[in-house]
Amino acid sequence: xxxxxxxxxxxxxxxxxxxxxxxxxxxxxxxxxxxxxxxxxxxxxxxxxxxxxxxxxxxxxxxxxxxxxxxxxxxxxxxxxxxxxxxxxxxxxxxxxxxxxxxxxxxxxxxxxxxxxxxxxxxxxxxxxxxxxxxxxxxxxxxxxxxxxxxxxxxxxxxxxxxxxxxxxxxxxxxxxxxxxxxxxxxxxxxxxxxxxxxxxxxxxxxxxxxxxxxxxxxxxxxxxxxxxxxxxxxxxxxxxxxxxxxxxxxxxxxxxxxxxxxxxxxxxxxxxxxxxxxxxxxxxxxxxxxxxxxxxxxxxxxxxxxxxxxxxxxxxxxxxxxxxxxxxxxxxxxxxxxxxxxxxxxxxxxxxxxxxxxxxx
Amino acid sequence: xxxxxxxxxxxxxxxxxxxxxxxxxxxxxxxxxxxxxxxxxxxxxxxxxxxxxxxxxxxxxxxxxxxxxxxxxxxxxxxxxxxxxxxxxxxxxxxxxxxxxxxxxxxxxxxxxxxxxxxxxxxxxxxxxxxxxxxxxxxxxxxxxxxxxxxxxxxxxxxxxxxxxxxxxxxxxxxxxxxxxxxxxxxxxxxxxxxxxxxxxxxxxxxxxxxxxxxxxxxxxxxxxxxxxxxxxxxxxxxxxxxxxxxxxxxxxxxxxxxxxxxxxxxxxxxxxxxxxxxxxxxxxxxxxxxxxxxxxxxxxxxxxxxxxxxxxxxxxxxxxxxxxxxxxxxxxxxxxxxxxxxxxxxxxxxxxxxxxxxxxx
Numbered sequence: 166x167x168x169x170x171x172x173x174x175x176x177x178x179x180x181x182x183x184x185x186x187x188x189x190x191x192x193x194x195x196x197x198x199x200x201x202x203x204x205x206x207x208x209x210x211x212x213x214x215x216x217x218x219x220x221x222x223x224x225x226x227x228x229x230x231x232x233x234x235x236x237x238x239x240x241x242x243x244x245x246x247x248x249x250x251x252x253x254x255x256x257x258x259x260x261x262x263x264x265x266x267x268x269x270x271x272x273x274x275x276x277x278x279x280x281x282x283x284x285x286x287x288x289x290x291x292x293x294x295x296x297x298x299x300x301x302x303x304x305x306x307x308x309x310x311x312x313x314x315x316x317x318x319x320x321x322x323x324x325x326x327x328x329x330x331x332x333x334x335x336x337x338x339x340x341x342x343x344x345x346x347x348x349x350x351x352x353x354x355x356x357x358x359x360x361x362x363x364x365x366x367x368x369x370x371x372x373x374x375x376x377x378x379x380x381x382x383x384x385x386x387x388x389x390x391x392x393x394x395x396x397x398x399x400x401x402x403x404x405x406x407x408x409x410x411x412x413x414x415x416x417x418x419x420x421x422x423x424x425x426x427x428x429x430x431x432x433x434x435x436x437x438x439x440x441x442x443x444x445x446x447x448x449x450x451x452x453x454x455x456x457x458x459x460x461x462x463x464x465x466x467x468x469x470x471x472x473x474x475x476x477x478x479x480x481x482x483x484x485x486x487x488x489x490x491x492x493x494x495x496x497x498x499x500x501x502x503x504x505x506x507x508x509x510x511x512x513x514x515x516x517x518x519x520x521x522x523x524x525x526x527x
Numbered sequence: 528x529x530x531x532x533x534x535x536x537x538x539x540x541x542x543x544x545x546x547x548x549x550x551x552x553x554x555x556x557x558x559x560x561x562x563x564x565x566x567x568x569x570x571x572x573x574x575x576x577x578x579x580x581x582x583x584x585x586x587x588x589x590x591x592x593x594x595x596x597x598x599x600x601x602x603x604x605x606x607x608x609x610x611x612x613x614x615x616x617x618x619x620x621x622x623x624x625x626x627x628x629x630x631x632x633x634x635x636x637x638x639x640x641x642x643x644x645x646x647x648x649x650x651x652x653x654x655x656x657x658x659x660x661x662x663x664x665x666x667x668x669x670x671x672x673x674x675x676x677x678x679x680x681x682x683x684x685x686x687x688x689x690x691x692x693x694x695x696x697x698x699x700x701x702x703x704x705x706x707x708x709x710x711x712x713x714x715x716x717x718x719x720x721x722x723x724x725x726x727x728x729x730x731x732x733x734x735x736x737x738x739x740x741x742x743x744x745x746x747x748x749x750x751x752x753x754x755x756x757x758x759x760x761x762x763x764x765x766x767x768x769x770x771x772x773x774x775x776x777x778x779x780x781x782x783x784x785x786x787x788x789x790x791x792x793x794x795x796x797x798x799x800x801x802x803x804x805x806x807x808x809x810x811x812x813x814x815x816x817x818x819x820x821x822x823x824x825x826x827x828x829x830x831x832x833x834x835x836x837x838x839x840x841x842x843x844x845x846x847x848x849x850x851x852x853x854x855x856x857x858x859x860x861x862x863x864x865x866x867x868x869x870x871x872x873x874x875x876x877x878x879x880x881x882x883x884x885x886x887x888x889x
Contacts, residue, residue, distance in 0.1 A: 283667070
């Protein structure tokens with residue numbers, strides 16, 4: 166088992182990465198000393214892993230809430246269901262919430278923990294690759310609004326993150342691929358070595374090779390933890406973690422939440438950001454091709470559906486937390502592993518990328 | 528004009544107290560440098576003061592949302608209305624929300640500011656005595672749940688608080704009285720001098736004597752700021768500010784939000800806490816009488832409605848953020864100006880206070 170630390174003063178916490186962490190049990194039990202424990206999961210994950218987590222807390226007052234599965238349920242309504250469950254069962258401020266599932270469960274449970282009685286503890290047990298490499302770490306919690314993704318939320322750090330790679334054996338292929346999108350992202354932001362590693366290992370990663378999974382998760386979490394430690398509340402450098410996400414969130418929103426997976430939309434967003442970076446004369450054409458090639462080898466989309474209206478996409482992109490004064494700010498790349506926040510990209514080239522679905526000019 | 532400072536490191540902010548602060552305008556304008564400003568108010572306050580606040584920001588992108596007036600609207604639904612208004616109008620993360628109204632408007636607007644895009648700035652312009660002496664200061668934001676008051680919320684400090692005593696001239700008498708309850712509370716917690724002052728001045732205060740209002744607001748805010756600076760997130764001493772509130776919140780909940788004003792329920796709660804403190808042999812009978820006398824002179828209730836079922840009250844009290852392991856924790860008084868958090872009060876005496884409506888045993 167690997168242990169990483171997210172350094173945030175008195176909000177610091179460990180990330181545990183390894184195989185069979187849920188089966189062993191003691192690790193999780195030792196991290197939760199609350200008398201009352203609420204496990205939040207979804208209809209897909211609960212039948213697989215809820216029982217083993219429940220089994221760890223036979224000596225506590227324990228309850229569970231099983232939500233429907235999918236991004237379309239990451240709503241204020243689901244948030245209210247969690248709060249109501251806690252109140253109905255008489256949970257007090259010393260309770261702990263356990264998020265058992267993917268990014269949707271983690272984001273909603275974290276937001277409920279942030280707001281219940283003005284803040285209670287929670288831990289993350291991510292069961293998808295995407296959640297293990299990205300969303301479970303860093304304390305971003307949120308629900309979606311029909312107008313924009315993650316628009317209602319807060320920063321609330323978990324007490325620990327437990328990434329059990331054994332849970333990935335039951336993950337649908339499509340979701341596994343979606344998780345790879347965020348690993349590619351870290352390579353493109355600041356870790357060219359990780360990107361090169363992916364070029365050699367993406368197929369092995371998708372084949373659930375344990376060493377590859379562990380490496381990809383550890384390296385992704387190291388990248389994220391380093392950035393979050395510098396800028397917990399995203400007043401600066403943390404915005405770089407949004408590479409591909411401004412395009413991606415807009416695609417998710419316009420297609421309707423739950424149609425494309427978050428990671429699929431991000432993969433497409435990475436290619437569009439790479440295309441614009443190349444059009445602006447920054448990213449080499451050869452490196453642009455490398456980005457698209459890895460995305461394709463991961464079985465992820467490199468352009469949005471043809472029927473997607475560029476005007477809709479542009480409008481949805483304006484609803485972004487990085488936007489200022491009506492101006493969309495983008496994370497772009499000077500090179501593979503060198504991302505930056507850009508406010509003054511040329512409008513015509515941006516427009517062209519939207520209209521061509523991310524394909525650069527010939 | 529008096530300026531107090533709430534000392535909270537990089538979240539420190541000033542409280543301005545004085546007459547005609549809204550009319551002068553510059554003070555508020557100078558504190559808000561956002562391009563986009565959303566004023567949230569209610570149907571009672573907006574016709575009186577919205578225009579002057581709007582007038583300050585003619586050079587900005589400004590919008591407003593007018594909510595219905597009353598505790599029964601302090602809901603997740605109203606919260607969502609604020610979020611939707613911000614999204615619909617394209618407000619970005621650099622915007623500022625202005626809460627113009629009483630405690631309900633302040634708590635909901637603050638909570639929306641805490642959660643919109645994971646946190647934006649807000650300022651408080653409290654227009655009720657209760658909000659000026661208590662709820663606008665200290666960063667507690669929340670909405671109610673049918674099961675319990677303020678159960679969904681967060682700590683989010685405003686950028687400044689502007690308490691214009693001129694706004695109290697339009698405040699209904701009943702609401703003015705309700706505000707006095709919180710002033711009495713500060714006297715009972717830790718400021719015996721303020722309590723003695725109230726014994727001499729409560730009628731002048733209710734007659735809107737400007738010096739009295741300014742003194743009561745300043746002194747209350749000084750008390751609150753000192754406690755909040757020591758314990759922003761209520762892990763200890765801040766719980767004392769809940770004197771009278773465990774009883775009070777339960778009364779509000781059982782009667783239905785909006786029937787009794789918050790301050791009325793708190794006044795009653797103060798008397799019940801005093802009665803239990805006396806029954807336990809701590810508070811002198813003479814001091815208990817002084818508490819009830821001031822509450823009565825302020826025109827506030829000293830016992831709950833006779834029809835209120837003690838079992839309902841007890842059940843509602845268990846839904847309190849101070850409760851641990853099913854045990855209700857109470858703030859009680861050793862003397863006037865000496866409150867403390869009590870876990871081990873005698874159950875029979877507690878029960879007797881609930882059954883007698885706060886009247887001590889003969």
